Amino acid sequence: MTRKLHLNAFLMGVGHHEAAWRHPGAEPARLTDVRHYQELARIAERGKLDSVFLADGLALGSVRHNALGRLEPLTLLSALAAVTDHVGLIATVSTTYNEPFHVARKFASLDHISGGRAGWNIVTSAGAAEARNFGIERPEHARRYARAGEFLEVVRKLWDSWEDDAILGDRAGGLYADTDKIHPIDHEGEHFAVSGPLNTSRPPQGHPLLVQAGSSEDGKEFAARNADAVFTAQQTLREAQEFYADLKRRVAAHGRDPDELLVLPGISPIIGSTERAALRLEKELEDLIIPAYGLAQLSHMTGIELTADALDEQLPDVPVETEGAQSRRKLVVDLARREHLTVRQLLNRLAGGRGHRVVAGTPEQIADQLQEWFFSGAADGFNIMPPILPGGLADFVDHVVPELQARGLFRNEYEGRTLRENYGLPRPLSRYAAGAVAVAR
Numbered sequence: 001m002t003r004k005l006h007l008n009a010f011l012m013g014v015g016h017h018e019a020a021w022r023h024p025g026a027e028p029a030r031l032t033d034v035r036h037y038q039e040l041a042r043i044a045e046r047g048k049l050d051s052v053f054l055a056d057g058l059a060l061g062s063v064r065h066n067a068l069g070r071l072e073p074l075t076l077l078s079a080l081a082a083v084t085d086h087v088g089l090i091a092t093v094s095t096t097y098n099e100p101f102h103v104a105r106k107f108a109s110l111d112h113i114s115g116g117r118a119g120w121n122i123v124t125s126a127g128a129a130e131a132r133n134f135g136i137e138r139p140e141h142a143r144r145y146a147r148a149g150e151f152l153e154v155v156r157k158l159w160d161s162w163e164d165d166a167i168l169g170d171r172a173g174g175l176y177a178d179t180d181k182i183h184p185i186d187h188e189g190e191h192f193a194v195s196g197p198l199n200t201s202r203p204p205q206g207h208p209l210l211v212q213a214g215s216s217e218d219g220k221e222f223a224a225r226n227a228d229a230v231f232t233a234q235q236t237l238r239e240a241q242e243f244y245a246d247l248k249r250r251v252a253a254h255g256r257d258p259d260e261l262l263v264l265p266g267i268s269p270i271i272g273s274t275e276r277a278a279l280r281l282e283k284e285l286e287d288l289i290i291p292a293y294g295l296a297q298l299s300h301m302t303g304i305e306l307t308a309d310a311l312d313e314q315l316p317d318v319p320v321e322t323e324g325a326q327s328r329r330k331l332v333v334d335l336a337r338r339e340h341l342t343v344r345q346l347l348n349r350l351a352g353g354r355g356h357r358v359v360a361g362t363p364e365q366i367a368d369q370l371q372e373w374f375f376s377g378a379a380d381g382f383n384i385m386p387p388i389l390p391g392g393l394a395d396f397v398d399h400v401v402p403e404l405q406a407r408g409l410f411r412n413e414y415e416g417r418t419l420r421e422n423y424g425l426p427r428p429l430s431r432y433a434a435g436a437v438a439v440a441r
């Protein structure tokens with residue numbers, strides 16, 4: 001079978017560009033309108049995309065100059081499940097400010113509601129503002145990942161606590177379930193003590209798809225042990241190739257098949273019928289940027305205070321070994337140094353994707369970029385981040401996807417019913433199934 005691209009639509013409010021809400025093509029009043037997101041999910045499914053993805057955070061960002069304020073993603077994805085049949089539904093949920101039983105039950109429920117299309121983007125929540133919303137000190141980086149590892153172990157045990165054939169449904173005999181096939185997990189660990197079993201039967205996918213987005217050393221090790229897909233930010237082909245090769249080596253070192261971890265870099269495509277039209281749209285968005293907003297975001301990202309006085313200067317020295325999103329900070333600093341960008345130029349580059357790659361061009365030029373990375377050992381597919389929604393997603397689906405299909409790079413129809421089937425990934429055996437290896441990955 002010829003290897004095919006995998007494409008995920010990253011849905012962010014009314015678009016990924018920080019000034020999208022000011023553009024005539026966006027409707028910021030629809031930020032909390034479920035019909036907006038249902039429309040986006042249907043567009044993604046029309047294009048045969050593998051999945052849609054909702055990011056999440058547990059603190060309010062700066063709303064003075066940007067249209068922010070997210071709906072809770074699992075609630076929203078349940079509404080999207082009702083109007084779609086094939087597209088996968090991936091939500092971000094933190095392991096730092098939740099409990100494993102809650103998360104296991106919510107994703108099992110979404111998987112049942114959607115007929116096997118749920119995915120969990122696992123994050124450890126680095127923000128200090130999030131910690132303050134829960135009345136605790138922000139845990140340090142290594143401790144967050146240690147908790148995340150045990151958290152996932154417990155969730156997997158809970159998903160497996162019902163065997164696939166535990167439900168008998170024997171009305172004549174009065175037996176609904178074989179209780180010998182429903183197991184307490186009796187987990188006792190450093191962070192959690194959970195009895196189980198789960199009060200929801202085993203998900204249709206066995207385990208909903210597991211996604212991870214960290215690119216730090218701890219993040220890459222966590223992904224290599226556990227994830228089915230990785231969302232990553234890479235600016236250059238060489239860096240993407242190095243990340244891809246490193247992650248695949250780590251997967252093999254953990255005794256896993258490297259093909260069972262999909263690497264999906266983010267890309268924000270600004271699409272025009274001509275290159276000039278695409279560049280014109282890019283310029284329209286840049287002209288709507290509020291520098292004060294970008295400065296605040298960059299200050300938070302780098303850990304140094306930047307003011308308007310710094311706009312036409314080079315980025316000052318940035319401490320890389322500090323708490324927070326370490327890999328993204330390094331990416332931004334490397335970008336500024338490599339291209340000798342002023343702070344103002346850096347803000348323009350970051351406005352479209354917060355460190356993800358932004359490409360402006362025709363559908364054919366966008367397809368060329370995706371094809372090059374796919375064939376050069378840099379990606380198994382892409383996390384598509386439209387600058388404006390819904391128009392940017394519709395343009396990708398209606399113009400770039402047919403180009404990829406014509407080149408034999410992308411599906412014409414969905415391969416299966418579940419998210420795992422469409423990603424070409426196996427359904428995990430229950431730890432209680434005959435021949436299963438009874439260890440938590």
